[in-house]
Amino acid sequence: MTNSAPAGPGPGPARRPDSLRRSAARRAAAVAGATVLAGTAAVCAPGVAYSAPRAAASAPPATGFGDCPPLPSGADPARWRCEVHSAAPVLTMGKVTxxxxxxxxxHAEGPLPGGGDGQVWGAMHTAPTTVPGGLTGGGTTTAADDRAPVRDLSIQPExxxxxxxxxxxxxxRFRLLxxxxxxxxxxxxxxxxDFRLKRSGPSVWVSQxxxxxxxxxxxxxxxxxAAxxxxxxxxxxxRRLGLPAAEGNLMTYDASYTFKTYDHLPR
Incomplete structure (x- = not known):
């Protein structure tokens, strides 16, 4: 990902065909590094074999910029940016989806004072997700089901x-509850x-x-x-989850992200 903020829409005729506007937006997104995981743009061109339905919400991530980490000593705030992204992952591991x-x-990223690209981890937030079938792999449960505690299995990424x-x-890591x-x-x-994401299509610049x-x-x-x-x-x-699982696993990762350079963050 480049370390400069994207340029806004440039000057032009008062009316432009929709196809030209979309093309310009895609070019601007590419120049700006329009994926939060910069490496995904570098290691995988659009049009790979697998493409999952999009599920990202067209709204800035809800947590704002409160988790932006401190910058390395000597880093230029105007050239470092804090990036916040929200994803709606679908996870298949072993027997469970x-x-x-x-x-x-x-996280934050930008040029290091001594040269090279730097990045600093900030924070991660999520909540538990119920595993269908629970611990026993049976059917759905209800509040009146006296076996519900045996089936009440949730998974929470960390x-x-x-x-x-x-x-x-x-x-x-995946906490099992x-x-x-x-x-x-x-x-x-x-x-x-360990996950190494590859793009499954072009990025879309939703808002400037x-x-x-x-x-x-x-x-x-x-x-x-194994657990x-x-x-x-x-x-x-x-046995219930099919672990350990050396193959047949899949994460699809539909996401949206926003950013600010550190000189524009609230003090």
Whole structure:
């Protein structure tokens, strides 16, 4: 991703054909680096084999810029920008497919004082998602179902401690929540799940002011380890989820993102 803010619409005739306006917007988005994961634009051209339906909301991410991290010493605030993006991922790992609750990530990027591209992690926010069939893999539950605690399984992504948004990579752990599982039950506790996203189509510049870009990406190459720290039900849980899973996994990642340079952030 480039480290300068995108240029606004340039001067031109009072009326322009819609096709020309769309073409100009796409060119502006490309020049500005119109994906929050800069590496996805670099490592994968549009038109790859897999394309998921878009689910990104055409609105700035809800958390605002409160999670923007401090800049490295000597960094130029005018050349660093804080980026906030929200995604609506669909995750298949092992035997289970879920649409995760929206994920919001914040990070900063820009040129380092000594040269080279820098980035600083900010924060990640999301919520648990119910796993269909729950812990036993049975049907849906109701409040009156006395077996509901056995089936009440949820999954919550957590930041895995590694990210490189210039190459489109980041890691996640997945907390598993159920009354019968140990509190620390996690997929990727020892070694987080590493994702390397590839674009599944061109980015779309939705708004110039405020800047808002939508993009879709996916990864079908990651592996998923067995669950850890789940207590005596760990073998049952792994059979239920089909873990570990070396292949057949997929994340589709429809997202929108916005940004501000640090000299325009509230002080």
């Amino acid at each position: 879920v649409r995760l609750a929206p994920i919001t990530m914040t 930041y895995g401690g590694r990210s490189d948004f210039y190459t489109g990579t980041f890691s996640l 159920d009354p019968l599982l140990a509190p620390g039950c996690t997929i990727g506790a020892t070694a987080p799940v 002011d405020p800047p808002l870009i939508e993009f879709s990406a996916y990864d079908d190459t990651f592996t998923v380890p 850890e720290h789940c207590g005596p039900l760990t073998p049952l849980l792994d």
